[in-house]
Every structure is written in structure tokens, then in C-alpha cells.
Amino acid sequence: MKNLSGSEEAKRNAAEKACELVTDGMVVGLGTGSTTAHAIKYLGRKVVEDGLKIKGVPTSYASEALAIECGIPLTSLTESPELDIAIDGADQVDAALNVIKGGGAAHTREKIVSMSAAKFVVIIDDKKYTDVLARSVPIEVIPYARRLVEKELSKLGGKCTVRSGTGKDGPVISDNGNMILDCEFGRILEPAALSVKLSRIPGLVEHGIFTNASMVYIGYEDKVEVRSRKM
Numbered sequence: 001m002k003n004l005s006g007s008e009e010a011k012r013n014a015a016e017k018a019c020e021l022v023t024d025g026m027v028v029g030l031g032t033g034s035t036t037a038h039a040i041k042y043l044g045r046k047v048v049e050d051g052l053k054i055k056g057v058p059t060s061y062a063s064e065a066l067a068i069e070c071g072i073p074l075t076s077l078t079e080s081p082e083l084d085i086a087i088d089g090a091d092q093v094d095a096a097l098n099v100i101k102g103g104g105a106a107h108t109r110e111k112i113v114s115m116s117a118a119k120f121v122v123i124i125d126d127k128k129y130t131d132v133l134a135r136s137v138p139i140e141v142i143p144y145a146r147r148l149v150e151k152e153l154s155k156l157g158g159k160c161t162v163r164s165g166t167g168k169d170g171p172v173i174s175d176n177g178n179m180i181l182d183c184e185f186g187r188i189l190e191p192a193a194l195s196v197k198l199s200r201i202p203g204l205v206e207h208g209i210f211t212n213a214s215m216v217y218i219g220y221e222d223k224v225e226v227r228s229r230k231m
């Protein structure tokens, strides 16, 4: 489902600028994906070289492994249920800072972590910023409920495909042991309303529409723009 990615430089610029919000003593949600990887590596350097004292809560096996490799001490949501900040990438962000996530199939844990944080900071490159969300929405589904979920999504106008793996035949299985559907809704003019409808479907574990971003850092090759949610 990954595409539309900008340059590594643009991703790195957004990630490193957002990391300036992280200070001593913070518990930090660590998202998943190639943009967040720049943030994890940057924070790791700050921990190892400058003695920054933070603890990270990873959102996937991948970000856990990278954080350990980079020297970031980890904690869990059980031990640290209230995070100071969560930093994470996204697949698309609209002008009102609604977000589609889940290109890496990690959106369930990412949403839990982002909702546990006082501040949810999204980092993207410029190619992902748009007026209106119009990408397929990743949907994590308990395999037992797949047919019901597909039927309910189709009633909402969605067209679903089961996400297939690479390096493995058959469906992608999430870190939680579930399947991922990618569901096309065309232009999503009312993301918050769609989010509520999706959340009501039994067996649908979590969907990739996030309406809780506090700030979005948009990276370009030579600058970073910061947008804050209007309260």
C-alpha cells in the first residue's frame, strides 16, 4: 500500500525538527515507518551522545527493534500509560490535519499510543499533504469477521482488497495477528464521521483515520513547515 513518498531528505528534516520537542524526562511514543525511523535514529543519537533521558514506547516490532539498536530505553503502556508525546509518520494528511495511517499495518498500536499521549506529532514529507484525504484506508480485521466487515464497508461505499505480503504468500498479518483490508472511499470529505461509522463495525479492530493530530511537521528538502490543530 506504500507509495507517494517524498525524498529521504524531506522525511529526515520533518523528523529531526519534530524531535526538538522532546526533552529530558519525557516518555515518547515511537511510531512506525521510514519517516519515523529518522526520528528514532535521531533520538537514539541524542540519548547515546548527549545523555538525553527519555523512555520510548514502540508501536511495532519494527520500531521496538530499531529503538533498541539505537540505544533508546524502552517502557510499556502498562508501566507508563501516560505519554508526553508521540511522534509518528502518516500516509496522507489533509488541510484540517486529519490523517490516514497504516501503510505499515501498525495503525492499531499507533492509534493506542497516539491517544495515550498529551501531544501527537505527525511527521511527513511534502508529497503526503493534500486538501482532501483520498487514499485507501487501512483496516485491521479479526480474520473470523472478515466477510461481515467487508459487507459493512461496502454499505458505506468502500471497495476493499485484502493486503498481501511480500516475502510470504497470502495476506499480511499484523503484529496483533489480524488481517489488513485496504478500503477505497474516494475523496473523504468527512473523515471524522467516517471514522465513527467504521469504529462501530464488529470485528473491525481499528482503522487508519486519525483525527487526533496535535501538530504536523511537513518536511521539504530545504525547510520544514509546522501546522497546529485549530482548537
Ligand SMILES: O=C(CO)[C@H](O)[C@H](O)COP(=O)(O)O
Binding pocket: 005, 031, 032, 033, 034, 035, 036, 088, 089, 090, 091, 100, 101, 102, 103, 104, 105, 106, 107, 110
Ligand atoms: O502508518 C504507518 C505505519 O502503519 C506509517 O507511519 C505510514 O505508513 C508512513 O510510513 P512512511 O514514513 O514509511 O512513509
